[in-house]
Amino acid sequence: MPALFTSRTAPPDTSPQAVDAEVDIQARRIDLGDGFAEAFVVTGYPAEVGHGWLEPLLTYPGRLDVSLHIDPVPPNVAADKLRRQMARLEASSRTGAEKGKLEDFEAEVAAEDARDMASSLARGEGKLFRVGLYITVHAADEQALEEEVGHVHALTSSMLLDARPATYRQLHGWTSCLPLGVDLLGQRRSMDTAALAASYPFASPDLAVETSPTAVLYGLNAGSSGVVVWDRWALDSYNTVILARSGAGKSYFCKLDLLRSMYAGVSAAIIDPEDEYSRLADSVGGTVIRLGAPGVHLNPLDLALDQAAKRDALSRRALFLHTLLGLMLGGALGARQRAALDKALITTYRAAGITADERTWTRPAPLLADLVTTLQGEDDDHAQDLAVQLAPYTTGSYAELFNAPTSRRPVGHLVSWSLRDLPDELKAVGTLLALDSVWRTVADSTPDHPRMVLVDEGWLLMSEPEGAKFLFRLAKAARKRWVGLTVATQDAADVLGSDLGKAVVANAATQVLMRQAPQAIEQITAAFGLSEGEQQHLLTANPGDALLCSGDRRVAFQVVASDTEHQLVTTNPAELTPDSEHTTDDSLDLSVGDEEDDLL
Structure with a gap:
């Protein structure tokens, strides 16, 4: 037909x-x-x-x-036709040479094209x-x-x-x-x-990027009827920065990019300050860890949080606990406090049957309360002081998160760390635990597929010293580990106003700009070299309008989503009716693990 x-x-x-x-x-x-x-x-x-x-x-x-x-031309008919075409062109070329005529370059090009087409047809790489x-x-x-x-x-x-x-x-x-x-x-x-x-308009002519299995549809080209298809994994850096004012649609675009990337086999981890990604994660079979929610526990001494580490898991967890407890107690620990803590950690793990022997690492890990008990049993005054300061996290008002074994492991093709339920006093601690788990998963494992780390509302992390260090470290080291960092933020001025923020932007080969506030447009213009027309486009853009920048390549596009995608990514309260949430018909089978090869 x-x-x-x-x-x-x-x-x-x-x-x-x-x-x-x-x-x-x-x-x-x-x-x-x-x-x-x-x-x-x-x-x-x-x-x-x-x-x-x-x-x-x-x-x-x-x-x-x-x-x-x-x-379509049947293969046998196509092969016979190409043979006759090559024979005719070859005979014409020989006849012209015998008669002393000048070379017919058009005939030579046609003969070469016919040979290439016949070779492709014979190998099954193409059809006629x-x-x-x-x-x-x-x-x-x-x-x-x-x-x-x-x-x-x-x-x-x-x-x-x-x-x-x-x-x-x-x-x-x-x-x-x-x-x-x-x-x-x-x-x-x-x-x-x-x-x-190549005849079909499935790629924007403004972007000279080859299509590939990891390319993602970003939206419709604002200047033509074509589409914008972009492959961040084909660039020098896999990182992406998305800057927009509140209400411009940056989270909507981030969720679409994440969902469509997962169809290409990309796994992801999300730092979600406002619990905006939970519906999407539940629909695709991901893992959602709502820190601060009732019944959700995270044991910082659990070695399984370092599931990707194949060596020195015990010593690495002990070193991290030095940093974590310093944050929990309001500042870096002194030398004597660190010594007392290190001794108590070794004693606590040994009491639980966990030693430097790798075979013991699968045993149930002690709790933070066990560490405090060990500190209380020491004669050292510094150990006693640490035990007193840690009491709110074991028996006090902050104990809910730490008083039981880890309730859910951060494993799977999509892990979303929701921080909305954390009280302000535990925001920094919960953020550090989430970032540590993401970093160790990324840094210690051997990659066999592209991975994405999505940080929404990145300005919240940039305000925390540990969060800023994490973004900077991951932005620098992501490519070597086949990781693409996506940072979305509505506070562009704060990000571009710090050295760490500028480093994160500079290490992103893909930059997506959406509607900007007039107060920030000058700084955005200076950072990205925008023209007058591009400035006006960003100042008057509607929700979903964006400008994709990558080096000297620029294209404006409109984010588009299917009805099913829209139900998963929208945050409009008027559209989040009970009938539209968590329905079986709208769920997407993106489960991986033993079935990872079945990803679309």
Whole structure:
């Protein structure tokens, strides 16, 4: 069955007058009642084409119908045809050489293309198709039609296309451009799979990026009817920075990017300060750890939190506890306090049967209360002081998070650390625990697929010294570990105003700018080298409008989502009805682990 691709750059007139009008057929044009039209057949094509090479025709500002008819050629017929074509070209070349004629370079190029096509067909890498490309130009009157035809001729000539009028066959040409799937002109040209695939506008011509299995649809090109497909994993740095004011749609875009990346086999960890990603994580079978919620416990002494570490897990956990307890107690520990703590940690782990022997690391880990008990049993005054200061975290008002074994392991293809339920006094502690788990998973494992670390509301982490250090360290080391860091923030001034924030932005090859506040636009302009038009676009952008920057490449796009995606990523309270949340029909099967190879 023939395939048909039809594009209309302007909607046709469907009024009753237009439907009932008579059709007057002339040699070079056709009167449709509501206007005039002239059909053309494309008979000549450029020798080489790039992705989306038909985009100029599809984005023509006037009313223009572009129809692409495709018929596959059976492999045996294609192979026989290519053999005859190569034999004919070779015979013509030899005859010309014997007669002393100059070389025919066009024939040589055609012979080389035929050989390449035959080789690809023999190896099963491509197929041969018969393709017909037709164009119908519409206008209100004959004079306007003549002007439009001149414009279209100039456009096709610039594209190295040879468009000839369908003289005395205007009705056939007009009908062939309708979405009926019929080709009454029958003017076909042979194309291989690569050339045919490049005809479809599945990539933005503004971005010279090869499509790949990890490419993600970002949205619709604001300057054309094409789409923006971007592959962050094909760049020098996998990191992405998203800067936008509140309400511009940055979290919406982050969730779409995350969801579509997971279809490509990317696993992810999320630092979610506002619990915005839980519905998405639940729908795709991810792990959600709501720190601070009732019944949720996280044992900082648990060696399983370092599940990716294959060596020195005990000593690494002890070193981290020095940093964690320093944060919990309001500052770095002194030398004597560190010595007392280190001794108590070794004693506490030994009492639980855990030693430097790797075989003991799977035993149940002691709790923070066990460490305090050990400190209380020491004669050292520094140990006693540490025990007193840690009492609120074991028997006091902060004990809920630490008074039981870890309730849920941070494992899976998607782990979301929700920090919204944490009280302000425990925000820094919970954030450090989450960041430590993410970093150790990223740093200690051997990557076999791309991984993403998404930090929403990055300015909250930048305000914490440990959070800022984590972002800086991960931004620098992410590429070596096949990790892409995504930082989204609404406080662009604070991020660009600090050295660590500038380093995070500088190490991101993909930068997405959405609507900006007038107070921050000058700083954004200086940091990204925006033009006057780009500044105005960001100041007046609607929710979902964005500007993608990567080096000297810029493209404006509009974020788009399907109905199912929208239900998973929206945070609009009016749309979050009980019927729209956690429904079986909207759930997406993205579970990995033993079934990781089944990812789409």
